[in-house]
Amino acid sequence: LRFSCRLWGGLVQTGGSLRLSCEASGHSFSGYVMGWFRQAPGKEHELVTAISWGGGSTFYLDSVKGRFTISRDNAKNMLYMQMNSLKPEDTAVYYCAADPRDIPTILRYGMNYWGKGTLVTVSS
Secondary structure: OEEEEEEEOOOEEOOOOEEEEEEEEOOOOOOOEEEEEEEOOOOOOEEEEEEOOOOOOEEEOHHHOOOEEEEEEHHHOEEEEEEOOOOHHHOEEEEEEEEOOOHHHHHHHOOOEEOOOEEEOEEO
16 A cells, blocks of 8 residues: 655745645555645644545545645546645645545544655745
């Protein structure tokens, strides 16, 4: 099971945009919820956003609602997150993740499969 993540945009200033993409391989993700976690320096990791297999169910952390958008392309095993109006408090290591359980369960227990982190830095 492997995740290959890519950050589009590099270092940005407050108000800028970035796009994260993640390709999952080595495992069938049929029916899986996929999402993005993040961990800021000195803080616990938190679920930023998640999307169900068919895309009909999503979750967004309150602090990113209206600014971040999650999407997926199941045919390509790809997960995306568009991040707009970025703030310095969005600075964190972001992780792509997947889990066969539903979003309410994931919110309570987390996700089982994680990729390597990608650093997102938003300067003020």
